[in-house]
Amino acid sequence: MSVFKLDPEVYKRYKDxxxxxxxxxxxxxxxxxxxxxxxxxxxxDERTVTEIRCVAERDCYSLDEWEKAIxxxxxxxxxxSALALKRPDLKPE
Amino acid sequence: xxxxxxxxxxxxxxxxxxxxxxxCGVADAAAFNARAPEKQRPDxxxxxxxxxxxxxxxxxxxxxxxxxSPWVMQTMGTTERIQGVxxxxxxxxxxxxxxxALYVPPGTASGDTPFLSxxxxxxxxxxxxxxxxxxxxxxxHGFMYWSAVITTAPFEADAAEENPACPAPACREMWxxxxxxxxxxxxxxxxxxxxxxxxxxxxxxxxxxxAARCNTRVHTHWVGGFQKVLEETLNEPDRDKRKMLLYxxxxxxxxxxxxxxSTNIAQxxxxxxxxxxxxxxxxxx
Amino acid sequence: MTLTExxxxxxxxxxxxxxxxxxxxxxxxKVPEGYRPExxxxxxxxxxxxxxxxxTAGAWRSxxxxxxxxxxxxxxxxxxxxxxxxxxxxxxxxxxxxxPSLPVHGHEPPMSxxxxxxxxxxxxxxxxxxxxxxxxxxxxxxxxxxTTLQLEPDQPLAEPACPHPGCAAMYKRIGTTPCLRVxxxxxxxxxQDGRIQQSTYDREKCHSRAQTYxxxxxxxGLLQIVNExxxxxxxxxxxxxxxxxxxxxxxxxRDSIAQxxxxxxxxxxxxxxxKLQ
Numbered sequence: 001m002s003v004f005k006l007d008p009e010v011y012k013r014y015k016d017x018x019x020x021x022x023x024x025x026x027x028x029x030x031x032x033x034x035x036x037x038x039x040x041x042x043x044x045d046e047r048t049v050t051e052i053r054c055v056a057e058r059d060c061y062s063l064d065e066w067e068k069a070i071x072x073x074x075x076x077x078x079x080x081s082a083l084a085l086k087r088p089d090l091k092p093e
Numbered sequence: 094x095x096x097x098x099x100x101x102x103x104x105x106x107x108x109x110x111x112x113x114x115x116x117c118g119v120a121d122a123a124a125f126n127a128r129a130p131e132k133q134r135p136d137x138x139x140x141x142x143x144x145x146x147x148x149x150x151x152x153x154x155x156x157x158x159x160x161x162s163p164w165v166m167q168t169m170g171t172t173e174r175i176q177g178v179x180x181x182x183x184x185x186x187x188x189x190x191x192x193x194a195l196y197v198p199p200g201t202a203s204g205d206t207p208f209l210s211x212x213x214x215x216x217x218x219x220x221x222x223x224x225x226x227x228x229x230x231x232x233x234h235g236f237m238y239w240s241a242v243i244t245t246a247p248f249e250a251d252a253a254e255e256n257p258a259c260p261a262p263a264c265r266e267m268w269x270x271x272x273x274x275x276x277x278x279x280x281x282x283x284x285x286x287x288x289x290x291x292x293x294x295x296x297x298x299x300x301x302x303x304a305a306r307c308n309t310r311v312h313t314h315w316v317g318g319f320q321k322v323l324e325e326t327l328n329e330p331d332r333d334k335r336k337m338l339l340y341x342x343x344x345x346x347x348x349x350x351x352x353x354x355s356t357n358i359a360q361x362x363x364x365x366x367x368x369x370x371x372x373x374x375x376x377x378x
Numbered sequence: 379m380t381l382t383e384x385x386x387x388x389x390x391x392x393x394x395x396x397x398x399x400x401x402x403x404x405x406x407x408k409v410p411e412g413y414r415p416e417x418x419x420x421x422x423x424x425x426x427x428x429x430x431x432x433x434t435a436g437a438w439r440s441x442x443x444x445x446x447x448x449x450x451x452x453x454x455x456x457x458x459x460x461x462x463x464x465x466x467x468x469x470x471x472x473x474x475x476x477x478p479s480l481p482v483h484g485h486e487p488p489m490s491x492x493x494x495x496x497x498x499x500x501x502x503x504x505x506x507x508x509x510x511x512x513x514x515x516x517x518x519x520x521x522x523x524x525t526t527l528q529l530e531p532d533q534p535l536a537e538p539a540c541p542h543p544g545c546a547a548m549y550k551r552i553g554t555t556p557c558l559r560v561x562x563x564x565x566x567x568x569x570q571d572g573r574i575q576q577s578t579y580d581r582e583k584c585h586s587r588a589q590t591y592x593x594x595x596x597x598x599g600l601l602q603i604v605n606e607x608x609x610x611x612x613x614x615x616x617x618x619x620x621x622x623x624x625x626x627x628x629x630x631x632r633d634s635i636a637q638x639x640x641x642x643x644x645x646x647x648x649x650x651x652x653k654l655q
Binding site for chain 3: 019023024025026027028029031033034035036037050053054057058060061062063065066068069070072073074076077078080081084085087090
């Protein structure tokens with residue numbers, strides 16, 4: 001594996017497990033594992049786990065989720081403004 | 094044009110130190126002409142330039158040098174705090190003395206070429222001298238970051254340093270014994286590193302410096318790495334492998350560095366870490 | 379003034395809203411090796427944490443969410459940390475470094491500022507993305523320094539800031555809280571007897587909201603662009619509003635720090651400080 005390029009097959013095989021064990025999906029007061037700890041658990045080297053985790057964090061959701069985020073924030077801000085500032089004209093459609 | 098009031102240079106330096114500089118010096122703008130290439134001289138940036146005011150500071154703390162995590166200096170090694178002093182000085186010179194002042198932009202004008210060499214400015218302002226490893230070292234404070242202001246004000250120029258910090262006594266001893274110095278041993282040009290040199294008649298003489306390799310270390314995660322990964326991605330026919338490149342650790346880290354590091358960040362300090370003259374004179378507990 | 383009080387005073391004068399101290403030993407229980415203060419600075423004894431204000435009260439009132447996407451952060455807690463580091467090294471002659479807190483591998487920083495804030499008694503984790511809420515001021519941003527200077531540590535807060543009594547009452551009444559209701563996509567949790575019983579947080583989904591335009595969106599946009607074979611479609615993607623904003627957020631870094639405040643907007647903790655004229 002080169003420094004800059006993870007083998008896609010290795011990535012596909014381990015990405016879900018790595019995501020589950022790291023800090024991507026958090027439960028309060030239950031910290032996720034470090035890359036070193038995940039590597040020990042999965043029998044991989046730490047560098048590979050770091051690489052899998054970095055790619056998986058970014059790959060977790062498609063760009064559609066970003067579109068939803070833009071719309072979510074626009075609406076949530078307006079709804080709050082309409083209520084808290086007593087401006088019903090601001091309420092989103 | 095009215096002359097500067099008496100004591101103006103002292104007043105300027107006092108203001109600089111109060112604003113957060115550790116040191117402040119003045120260079121004669123004309124002194125750059127003998128050593129700076131065309132288009133990188135004070136008069137090229139500010140016609141009529143007479144002085145260059147240089148401030149040094151925001152250097153790594155003693156704790157930074159002692160830290161064992163490489164991420165401390167790699168993410169914190171920025172010139173941002175001394176740049177703010179430079180900007181303030183430029184405004185101060187204009188508002189207080191009524192002369193033109195130009196804050197030298199940090200970073201590069203094009204490629205790797207700066208607007209003005211801040212290291213040369215520091216030398217000419219008597220604030221330090223070039224070390225064997227390259228950075229300008231101040232005798233009292235060692236390795237520092239620099240900012241400069243070019244001005245038409247005729248401040249009193251300081252003389253260049255007479256006794257350079259490099260080579261340090263420990264380095265002279267090491268050279269006599271092993272024909273090398275700490276910086277040369279850490280980053281040897283003839284063995285995958287960036288530096289070659291010697292001590293001759295008590296002076297440091299650099300014989301080789303691989304700027305391109307040094308750039309891959311000082312700016313590991315930066316514009317160059319970004320460009321390299323982008324090129325490799327565009328040349329990669331496999332879409333899954335493209336994802337590995339663009340979402341991978343190296344590219345992600347490079348984007349963080351580009352985003353969060355203001356205009357100038359350094360990511361390798363190894364020649365300075367081992368340098369006895371780079372850390373300043375203060376004893377720590 | 380004790381040394382600890384002097385250090386805290388320097389931090390507050392430099393712009394911190396709150397300053398707390400944690401002993402390095404406190405990090406050993408929950409922090410994996412390699413990420414503890416003593417792994418970063420040999421001989422470390424104390425961690426000093428500064429909490430700085432978030433957006434101004436006026437910014438919270440803007441109906442345009444894009445305003446806070448760009449102004450959400452002014453980094454003053456980092457200024458306070460630098461002031462304290464300079465004081466500790468310059469006057470007290472002990473090593474002091476700014477704790478490295480920027481992500482260096484994916485989302486992972488070398489040291490957790492959230493955990494440091496908890497241990498320094500500055501706040502507790504909340505249902506809202508586990509954000510550390512200061513009981514008085516609510517949302518604050520945290521930075522820290524690590525030092526070899528022995529300081530008097532503060533203790534983690536005995537009483538959690540979350541849930542606010544109003545939120546506990548709301549949960550009892552309708553089974554949710556303001557933050558959980560506004561953002562079910564990222565958050566879930568339960569409250570029992572006025573305490574958080576359990577809480578989950580989808581950080582990757584939150585990332586698409588908290589850093590909509592930033593490093594992540596740039597990477598995702600770029601991958602789409604390089605995979606697009608049609609030059610005309612590629613052109614529209616490169617010059618799209620989304621990709622342009624993503625690049626801008628790289629150039630003006632403050633843009634990409636915090637871009638979603640919806641769970642905090644509805645949080646009652648510290649809200650009294652947002653009521654002005």
